[in-house]
Amino acid sequence: MPNRLAVYPGSFDPPTFGHLDLIYRAARIFPRLVVAVATNNEKQCLFTVAERIEMLQAITRDMPTVEIDSFTGLTAEFARKRAAVAIVRGLRAISDFEYEHGMAVTNQKLNPEVDTVCLMPSEPYLFLSSRVVKEVARLGGDVSHAVPPIVLERLRQRFGQGQSTSDSSSG
């Protein structure tokens, strides 16, 4: 099947270098990859679905086999709709395993046509999560090692911080 398609679902609130690492890895394995923003818990998210899609599109612009989409409801149903053969998820630590395992088995029941493929990020991204990035950025900490420049800019805008703190006067 030359057109094997995989979906990589998540909140991506916001996308990090960890997500990007997984996108690169998955795009090496599958001829087509759909990165899909789950819209189910939009109210708890810092960025709107449109903003998250825009950031994902910007950071995958040079990857022609990667498409950005969004979906509401079950991942298994979205995978069926896109005729996906796989759902890609990330495993950072053992703590991710229990949740991902439960989801994988559930999705297998809901859609036997699709398998979950878990990928491990490279070492610098093992402890990276959108939640921690948001917490640090909100408190004014540097997250430039954790997110692509466009995401850094959006975080600064969201938290009302200037472009650079190096030349600002502390009074």
Ligand code: ADP
């Ligand atoms: P959610 O957990 O709400 O689905 P996330 O955007 O937090 O959405 O994560 C989407 C997927 O990407 C999950 O499988 C998660 O484990 C994985 N992921 C998130 N951050 C990283 C990272 N730093 N390295 C590898 N995988 C990651």
